Amino acid sequence: MTTTHNKSSTNNPVPAAPSSTDDSIDPIDSSTIDYASYGVSHVESSNADYGSFGPLAHVDTAQTQLPAFGGELQPGLWRPPKRRMANPAPLGLCGFALTTFLLGTINMQTRGITVPNIIVGPAMAYGGLVQLLAGMWEMAAGNTFGATALSSYGGFWISLAMIFIPGGFNIQAALIKADNGSSVMFYDSFGLFLMGWFIFTFILWICTLKSTFAFSILFFLVDVALLLLAIGYLHRDGQDAPNERVIKAGGLFALLGAFDAWYIALAGLLDDSNSFFLIPVFHFPWSEKGRESRRQMELEKQASGV
Secondary structure (H helix, E strand, O other), X not given: OOOOOOOOOOOOOOOOOOOOOOOOOOOOOHHHOXXXXXXXXXXXXXXXXXXXXXXXXXXXXOOOOOOOOOOOOOOOXXXXXXXXXXXXXXXXXXXXXXXXXXXXXXXXXXXXXXXXXXXXXXXXXXXXXXXXXXXXXXXXXXXHHHHHHHHHHHHHHHHHHHHHXXXXXXHHHHHHHHOOOOOHHHHHHHHHHHHHHHHHHHHHHHOOOOOEHHXXXXXHHHHHHHHHHHHHHHOOOOOOOOOHHXXXXXXXXXXXXXXXXXXXXXXXXXXXXXXXXXXXXXXXXXXXXXXXXXXXXXXXXXXXXX
């Protein structure tokens, strides 16, 4: 719905103001005053040309169609607050770290655990859903890499939970049944599944070579873990069972990657408001931050005359 305003004084005459009794004061010619824009800002005055008057005049729009106005339950004119978006990366990294920690300990058969069912819950909720949401928030923040990595690994954990959820999607049971009760087809399928994620993680690792050492080593460790786990399921032992030594090695690298992810998450959480100290993430010398540090050191040396 559009409205227009005609500023012409002939079409909308304004009554003349009463003359002053003091001859020393020049009377105000009220016919020259535009009461529609009197006392408003430049933006509000500009918007008045497009039909935005009164409480709507503060809405910054130059369109001929007035957009929907959603105010707040408060008296007076509504001013949109300036909201600051938090950093979603530590949340996504914590979700990734915990589920990777569980996966690593299970693959290493810690305390004799060999059945991976305990990972279904965290993989579906924390490493899956929460990490997927963190990736979406990274997208809203304009971080393409963070959105791609966190959203994809959130999907990885959800899909992993779907594979191992007991009595759920029957993926594992269907593959075993199709292979006449043998697990060979499932091992091959799961190995190819992990190999695909190894390739994806390698692509992400290439994108970290100009960031920080802690960030780059995280994707390197995860990439090696996925490769070893894939090899462990594809290159089995003499009894067609997953190669236990290779699987344990993959679990070790996954465990190291989990601690590295927690370290990076802590570095993102710590600031002057909640901690007495900060932890370094070690920027590469060829990264943008590294070059800035070297330039700053050179300027300080020149200033000190060294």
